Amino acid sequence: MSGDWPYRLREHRGTLLAFAAFMVMFAIYAANHPAGLNANVATTAANKGVLLAIVAMAQTLVVLTSGIDLSVGMVMVLANCLASGIVVGSPLMTALGVAGVLLTGCVCGAINGLIVIYGRLQPIVTTIATGSVYYGLALALRRVPGGDINAGLADALTGQLPGGVPASLALLLALVLIVWLPWRRAAIGRAAYALGSSETAAYMSGVPIRRAQFVAYMLAGLLASVAGLFVTCITYSGEASAANGSTYTLYSIAAVVLGGVSLFGGSGSAVGAIFGALMFRTIGDLLFVFNLDPLWQPLFQGVVLAAAVCLGSVRLLQVRNRLELYG
C-alpha cells in the first residue's frame, strides 16, 4: 500500500504547510530573541500558543461538519469563571472541580448541538445567541474578577517538565491523543467528515449525521472548557471578560483557516489548526523580538492574517473552467 502516498500527501497538505510555516516563523523568532531560546522563553511562548491551539481544536471539530461555533470563546470564559471558584482545596476537591468544569463545557456544547440538530437553526446564529447566554452565566459567577485555583495544578500545567519541556505542550499532546485521534479514527469522526463534504450524500448513505454533529459540538464544548481551565491556571483568577471571549472566538477561526481546515467543512485536521494557532501567536511575538513599536502590532497581525488568507486563492490558478468557481 505504498503507492497511495500522493493522495495521502494531498490530504495532509494543509497540515504540512501550516507545520512548515510555523517552523520557519518560530525559527526566526527563536534566533532573534534577545534572551535566546531558553526554557523560560519557550514555556511562556508555549503557554500562550497552547491556549489558542486548544480553542482552535474545538473550532475545528465543528468546522469539519461545515458548521461554526461562535460560542467557543464564551464557553472558555464561563469555564474560566467556574474553575476560579471550584478548582480549589484538597486534591479530591480539585479533581471534582476539574470534572465539574469539563462537564459544564460538555453541556454547553451539547446544548449548541441539540439546538442546531433538532431546532434546525443555523449554527452561526445559534452559537451567537448561546454565546450570549454562556457569557451571562459567567458574569453571574464572577461579577468582578477574582477567585483562585489550586496552585499545584496550575504550576503543573503551566510549568516545565523535567528537561525543560513546557508542560502545556504535554497537555496539548494529551488532548490530541485522547480526544482528536480516537474521534478521527472512529466511525463518528468519519461521519463528521462525510457530513461536512456533502450533507445530502451523507444522509442518503445512511451516515449517522445527527449523532456526528452532536458529538462534534459536544467535544468542542469540552475542549473549550479545557481552554478555560488553562486560562485559570495561567492567570490564577477568573474574569468574565466579553472582549476575551470574542477575541478567542475570532482568533480560533483565523487559526483554523491558517491551519488548512476548509471553512466549508469536510477537509483539514485539528493538528493543522494547532499549528495554525501556534503560527498566529508567533506572528504577534515576532514584532516583539524585532523591537518594533507595539503600536504597529495589531496592524502587522492583520496584514499577515490577510496575506495568509489570500494564499487560499492560489487554487484559482488551477481552475480550468470558470464555472468551477461557483460551486
Place this chain on the structure above:
Amino acid sequence: MGRPSGAEANTLTALRSRIDPAIAAAFGCIVLLLLLGSLYSSSFLSPQYLLQQLKVASFLGVIATGAMIVILLGQIDLSVPWVVAVGGMMATAATGWGPLGQALAIPVGVACGVALGLVSGFGVAFLRLPSMIVTLAVNAIAQGLMVVHTGGFSPQDSSSPAMRFIATGHSLFGIPNALLVWAAVGGAAVFLLTRTTFGRTVYAIGNRERAAYLSGARTRGVVMAAFAIAGGLSAFGGVLLAGYASKAAQAMGDPYLLPAIAAVVLGGTAILGGRGSYLGTVAGVILITLLQSILSVMQMEEFGRHVIYGVVIIAMLLVYGRGRRHSD
C-alpha cells in the same frame, strides 16, 4: 369557482401568502414587549419613550441595513465592529483638519468604510475566499490602522456640529433626525433591493450564485458593490454614533456586530441568503432595541440581560426561523 365563498377564501389565501409569518411574528413580539413593558410602567407607551427608542434603534438600523444586504448574498460581514469605529474615528479626525475637514467629516468617514468594504468585496468576489475569514482579516486591519492612527497622530476625537445635528437633533414635529436618516437609508435600500437590477442580482446570487452567473448577471461586480455598500453603511452608523456620543472611541463598534446579525435574522432573512425583506429587518431592529431597553429599564442585572437576550433570540427563531427537514 364562481361561488362567492371560494373567491373570498382565495383573497384570504392571497393576503396570507403576502404576509411573511416571520415578519408578522416579529411585529407581534414588538407589541407583546410593549404590553409587558406597560404593565411594568405606563411610560412605555408614551410618545417620548417610543420616539427615543426609535432614535436609538436608528443607529442599529443603519448598520443592520448593510448587514442585511451582505446576508442576502449568502455571505456574512464580521468586520462591522472596526468599520463602525473607523467611520466614527475618521469623521472626527477630519473635523480636526479645519473648516474644510469639518464640512467633509461625514463623507470622509463613510468613504473610509466604503474602501474597507471594497477590500472585503474583492476578497470574496475575485479571490473566492469565504467572507467570514476575509471580513475578519479586514476587521483586524481596520483595528490596526486605527491603533496606529490614534497612537501616532493623536487625532481629534470630538465630532463636528453636522454629525451631532444628524444624530441628536430634532426636526419638525419633534421627530429625531437620526430616525429620518434611518428612514432615508431604509427607503434607498428598499428601492435598491426591489426595483433595480442590482437588487434582483443580490437575491439571485443568494439563491444560487452559479445560476446567477450563467444567466449573465455580473455576479462579481454585484458582490463587490454589496460589500462596499455594507462597509459604507457600517461606517455611517459609526458617524452617527460618534455624533450621538459627541466623540469617537476605539471599541465603539463592538456592541453592534451581534445585534445587527440578530436583527436581520429575527426579521426573517435567511442566513444562507436569497430570502428576506427590509420590513423584517426594521422589525428585527426595533425588537432588539426594545428588548435591550426594557431589560435595562427593569434594572435587570447585566448577567440576566445577556442570558435573556440569548434565550429570546433562540426561542423566537425556534418559533419561526427553522430550516427544512431532510425528508422534505
